[in-house]
Amino acid sequence: MPTNTLSPPLLDVHDLCVSFTSRGQVVPIVENLSFSIGEQEILGLVGESGSGKSVTAMALMGLIDAPGVHVSGSARFKGQDLLGLSGKQMRALRGREIAMIFQDPMTAFTPVYTIGWQIDEQLRAHHNLSRKQARTRTVELLGEMGVPDPANTANRYPHQLSGGLRQRAMIAMALSCNPSLLIADEPTTALDVTVQAQILDLMRRLRTTYGSSVLLITHDMGVVAETCDSTLVLYSGRAAETGATQDLFAHPQHPYTAALLASIPPMNGPRPDRLPAIPGTPPQPLERPAGCAFAPRCTYTHASCLPAPPPTFCTVGPAHKVACVLPGEGNPLPKRAYTSATPVL
Amino acid sequence: MQFPSPTVQAAPPRSSSGATQPLLAVRDVYKTYSLKHGQTLRAVDGVSFTVMPGEVLGLVGESGCGKSTLGRCLLRLNDVSAGQIIFDGQDITRLPERILRPLRQQMQMVFQDSYASLNPRRRIGDLLAEPLRVHRTPDGRKHTPMAIAHRLEELMELVSLPRAALERYPHEFSGGQRQRVNIARALVLSPRLVVADEPVSALDVSVQAQIVNLFADLQKSLGLTYVFIAHDLAVVRQISTRVAVMYLGVIVELGETDTVLHNPAHPYTIALTQAVPRPVVGAPRHAPLRGEIPSPVNKPSGCRFHTRCPAVQTRCQNEAPTLTQIAPNHAVACHYPVLKSTHA
Ligand SMILES: Nc1ncnc2c1ncn2[C@@H]1O[C@H](COP(=O)(O)OP(=O)(O)OP(=O)(O)O)[C@@H](O)[C@H]1O
Ligand SMILES: Nc1ncnc2c1ncn2[C@@H]1O[C@H](COP(=O)(O)OP(=O)(O)O)[C@@H](O)[C@H]1O
Ligand code: SF4
Ligand code: SF4
Ligand SMILES: [Mg+2]
Ligand SMILES: [Mg+2]
Numbered sequence: 181m182p183t184n185t186l187s188p189p190l191l192d193v194h195d196l197c198v199s200f201t202s203r204g205q206v207v208p209i210v211e212n213l214s215f216s217i218g219e220q221e222i223l224g225l226v227g228e229s230g231s232g233k234s235v236t237a238m239a240l241m242g243l244i245d246a247p248g249v250h251v252s253g254s255a256r257f258k259g260q261d262l263l264g265l266s267g268k269q270m271r272a273l274r275g276r277e278i279a280m281i282f283q284d285p286m287t288a289f290t291p292v293y294t295i296g297w298q299i300d301e302q303l304r305a306h307h308n309l310s311r312k313q314a315r316t317r318t319v320e321l322l323g324e325m326g327v328p329d330p331a332n333t334a335n336r337y338p339h340q341l342s343g344g345l346r347q348r349a350m351i352a353m354a355l356s357c358n359p360s361l362l363i364a365d366e367p368t369t370a371l372d373v374t375v376q377a378q379i380l381d382l383m384r385r386l387r388t389t390y391g392s393s394v395l396l397i398t399h400d401m402g403v404v405a406e407t408c409d410s411t412l413v414l415y416s417g418r419a420a421e422t423g424a425t426q427d428l429f430a431h432p433q434h435p436y437t438a439a440l441l442a443s444i445p446p447m448n449g450p451r452p453d454r455l456p457a458i459p460g461t462p463p464q465p466l467e468r469p470a471g472c473a474f475a476p477r478c479t480y481t482h483a484s485c486l487p488a489p490p491p492t493f494c495t496v497g498p499a500h501k502v503a504c505v506l507p508g509e510g511n512p513l514p515k516r517a518y519t520s521a522t523p524v525l
Numbered sequence: 526m527q528f529p530s531p532t533v534q535a536a537p538p539r540s541s542s543g544a545t546q547p548l549l550a551v552r553d554v555y556k557t558y559s560l561k562h563g564q565t566l567r568a569v570d571g572v573s574f575t576v577m578p579g580e581v582l583g584l585v586g587e588s589g590c591g592k593s594t595l596g597r598c599l600l601r602l603n604d605v606s607a608g609q610i611i612f613d614g615q616d617i618t619r620l621p622e623r624i625l626r627p628l629r630q631q632m633q634m635v636f637q638d639s640y641a642s643l644n645p646r647r648r649i650g651d652l653l654a655e656p657l658r659v660h661r662t663p664d665g666r667k668h669t670p671m672a673i674a675h676r677l678e679e680l681m682e683l684v685s686l687p688r689a690a691l692e693r694y695p696h697e698f699s700g701g702q703r704q705r706v707n708i709a710r711a712l713v714l715s716p717r718l719v720v721a722d723e724p725v726s727a728l729d730v731s732v733q734a735q736i737v738n739l740f741a742d743l744q745k746s747l748g749l750t751y752v753f754i755a756h757d758l759a760v761v762r763q764i765s766t767r768v769a770v771m772y773l774g775v776i777v778e779l780g781e782t783d784t785v786l787h788n789p790a791h792p793y794t795i796a797l798t799q800a801v802p803r804p805v806v807g808a809p810r811h812a813p814l815r816g817e818i819p820s821p822v823n824k825p826s827g828c829r830f831h832t833r834c835p836a837v838q839t840r841c842q843n844e845a846p847t848l849t850q851i852a853p854n855h856a857v858a859c860h861y862p863v864l865k866s867t868h869a
Contacts, residue, residue: 228729328816343588344817372587373756373800377812380802399730402802406810429806436731443734444804445763448787454741455763457734461699477731 189216190360190393191240192256196263198232198239201248207465209235210417211490213253217361220387222394224404224425227414228462233397236414237363239263240395241280242270257361276306279354283366285346288353289338295349296322296334299356306357321352324389325382344375351382355390362386365397380407401441405429410499413437416462416473418490423500431515433502436474438513472504480506546614547575548718548750549599554608556594566822568594569605570774573848578717581744581751583765583782585758585797587818590771592754596720599752600632601625612718630660633711637723639703643695649706650691653677656713680709684739701732708739712747720752725760737763758801762786767854770794773821773829776848780855790851790862792836828860836861 198210210232217223227233238244239251240262255262257278265273274280282288289298299321300314309317315334322330325348338346347367354362364383368376384407386392396408404411405425412422413434421434432438442456460477463469470488475481484505485491493501494508506512556569568591576582584592597603599610601617609618612632617625636642643652657668657676668676681688684705695703704724711719721740725733741764744751755761761768761782768785770778770793778791789795796813816833819825825832831841840860848858 228731230729342817372818373758373802374587374796374812374814375817376802377800377810378815381812400802401730401804405804405806406802426806429804440731441804443731445734445737445759447759447762447798447801447803451763454738455734457738458731459735461701461732462729 187219189218190221190257191395192216192254193240194254194256196236196239196253196255197251198235198244199250200246201250205466206250208417208468209465210239213414213419214493215412215419215422217393217395219360220391220393221410222383222387222396222408224408224411225395225397225414226399226401226404226411228399230416230462230464231414232417233399233414234365237280237365237395237397241274241278241363242267275302275359276357277359278361278363279357279359280363280365281347281350281354281367283369285343285350286338288350289346291338294335294337295341295346295353296336299334299349299353302353303356317356318352321356322349325349325352325355326378327352343371344378347371347375347379348382351379355386355392358390359392361393361395363395363397366399367396368403369398369400376403383407401429401444413440416468417465418473419493419503420474421500421502421504422493423497427497427500429516431497431513433496433500433507433513434474434504435478435480435506435513438516439477439479441516480511484509547611548578548580548613549576549752550609550611551575551599552609552611554595554598554610555606556591556598556603557606560822564822567606567774567824568821569598570824572608572771572774572776574769574776574779576718576750576752578750579744579748580767581753581765583761583768584752584754584771585756585761585768586771587756587797589818589821591774591821592771593722595771596634596722596752596754599718599720600634601629602634627660630656630714631716632718632720633714633716635704635707635711635719635721635724637727639700639707639727640695642707643703643710645695647694648691649693649695650677652695652706653680653691653710653713656710660714676713680712683712683743684709699732700728701735704728704736705739708736708743712743715747716749718750718752720754722754723756724753726755726757733760740764758786758798770797773818773824775829775858777830777858778856779848780852784852784855788865790855790857790864791830791859792834792863793830795863796833796835828858830859836863 194214196210196213199206199208225233240255251263289295296318299318303309303314303317318334319330322334327333327345327348368379383394386394398404408425411425411428413420415436421437432441439458443458445455458477463473469475471486472491475485491503491505493503495501496507551572551574554569554572555567558566558568560566572595586592598605605618609616617628654673657673662668677691678688681690686705725736728736737760743749753764765782768782769776772793778785778794785794786798789798799813814833819832827843828841828846831837846858846860848856850856851862
C-alpha cells in the first residue's frame, strides 16, 4: 500500500542508539538507527539473531530500563517523543496506541486466567465497558482473528491452545484497543509454515480492517518479501539498507543484502552445486569493526570501507538508501539475478 | 572461510553386497508413547521406506509430525514399538546392545542444537577423541594416540576448522562453528549413515548456506548416506535426492526431490510448497490451508489429513489411504491424488 507522502509518518525514529554496560564496558547494541513508518504501512525490520531487532522494539516501547542501559535519539509518534515519556505516560500509550506481540505468546498471557478474561480486562482498562460488553467484543475479536468457535475458545487457558491459536489470541488482545501501531517481534517464527501463512494473511489485513501500521520484525527474507511495504535491513546493530520492498528485493545495493538473498536456496530452477555462502559470522557487538561492520565478510572490501565512522546512508533511489561506500564511489552492485518469471511454487 | 575439497578419502565400502541393496530399510515401523491417563500417542504410525547407499533422503513435515522420533528410531536411539529397521541387510530392530555396538559406529546423528549436544567443560579435541578411545579398529585393536591425533587433524580439515580449534571449548565458537564440530564428531568413526535432525534450523541465515554446503561436500567426498530432517523445503530441495513428506506420523508422499516439490500429488504437499514464503516480491499469496495440525493423540478417522484437505470427499472420512505408487519412484497416500501439475 503506497504511503501518503504528504502526511507526516506515524512513527519517525531518528538516530536511535542503545547500549548496555557490562563489566564496566559500554556495549553498543543499536547504533544510529533512523527509520519511519507511515499510516497503514507495514515496515519489515529484518536481521540475523543478535542484530538488535528486539532491542530496538523494546526501546521504542519503553520496555528496557535495566541498570546500565543507555537509550538516546528520538522516536516521534503522533507529535510526542516516545523516548522522552515518563513510565506512566508510556504505560498509558502501551496497549491503547502502540501494542506489541512476541514470538512466544505465553509471555503475553498469564497462565492462571482464561484468554477471554485477559482480553476482557485489557478492553476494560482502556474503555468504559461492562464485563458483558467486554466479552461480546472479545468474542468478536477472536472470531475476526480466525479463531474457530470463539465463544468457547475464550474460556480456555493459554496452555490449552495450540501455538497458532495462542498467536491469534495474542493478536486479538493486542488489537483490542485498536492501536495505531502494532510491533510484531518474530510473530511467526515458532509456527509451522501453513499456520505462518495464515498469520501473515491476517497481518496484511490489519491495515485495512483496523487502519493499523505494523513494524514486523523477522529474520526471514521470504516473510518480508510477502508481507512488508518497505524493508529495513539491520546488520550487527546498524542499518545496512532500506527501501520499498519491491525495489530492495529487485536491486539490493548493500553487499550484505545481496549476499543474504543469494545464499537462500532456490525453490525452482536448477539447483546450484554449492550455495553462494557468506564466509564467517556476524561480529559480536564488542568486536564490531570501526568502519563498515560487514567488511570482514564482504567481497568488495577496500581501503575506504575500513576507517571509522561506518558508512552512512547514501540515497540510490526514491526512498532507497544504502550504508555502503560503493554507490557513492560510482560502483553500484548489479541488479539481482533472480527469475521472477518462474512461477513461485 | 572457504571450504577446500576434503583431502581425506572415503572409508572403503564395508557392504558385502553391491549397491543394489538399500543401506537402510524401514518396514512398517510404529513408535508409541504412553501418556498420562492411559492415553497413547502413536508418534510414528506405520512407516516404510528404503534409502540406497549414497542417497540423501529429505524428511519434511510440520512440527510434531514425528520426524525426530522416526530419526531416533532409525539409529536405535529409540526402540520401535513394532516393525523392522534393517541396516545394510541386517535386522537391527531387536539386536542386543552388545551386538549392536560395532554397528553403531556406522550410523551417527547430528542434532539441531549445536550447544546442547557438546559437553561445555571439555575441549573439542577431547570430545572428538572420545569415540576413538571407546571403539576399536575394524580389526579389534585399540586406536593408538598417534592415530587418534592424526584422525582429529583430518577431521578439522574435513569440516574446515583450524587445528587450533581442538584446544578450545564449545562456548568459544559461534553457532555455525559448533555445528561444524558436531558434524566432525558424527564423522569420527567414518559412519556410512548420518541422520541429521534440523541441523541448520538454529543457525543464522547467513551461516546456514555454509553448513548446507558442508553437508553436501562431505556427502559427495565420503560417499555418505543421509537422512536429512528439516522443515525448510528449500534447504531440503538443495540437499536431497529424494523427499518424504510426513503428516501425523505417516509418510503421505515419497519420491524424487523435483517430483515431490514441483509436481506434488498429495494435497498436503501441495499446500506445504505453497506456504513457503519466498524472497521474491509478487502478488501476496493466500494461506493454502485452514486450521492447524490436529492432536496426534486424537487423529482424525480415515485419511488423517481430511480435516484440513481442500479436496476432501466423503470416502476420505472413513477410509485411510495407503502409500501407493503412482509413477516410478513416486508414491502417494491419497484417494484422489493430483496428477500432472494440474494445480499449477
Ligand atoms: N518422549 C515422549 N513422550 C511422549 N510424547 C512424545 C515424546 N517424544 C515425542 N512425543 C510426541 O510425539 C510426536 C512426534 O514428535 P517428534 O519430536 O518426533 O516431532 P517432530 O516432527 O520432530 O517435530 P518438530 O518439527 O517440532 O521437531 C509429538 O506429538 C510429540 O509431542
Ligand atoms: N539485557 C541485555 N544486556 C546485555 N546485552 C543484551 C541484553 N539484551 C540483548 N542484548 C544483546 O543485544 C544484542 C541484540 O539483541 P536482540 O535485540 O535480542 O537481537 P535480535 O532480536 O535481533 O535477535 C545481542 O548481542 C544481545 O546479546
Ligand atoms: S562499505 Fe565496503 S565492506 Fe562495507 S558493504 Fe560496502 S563495500 Fe562491503
Ligand atoms: S485422501 Fe481425501 S482427505 Fe486425504 S488427502 Fe486425499 S483427498 Fe484429501
Ligand atoms: Mg529477537
Ligand atoms: Mg523434531
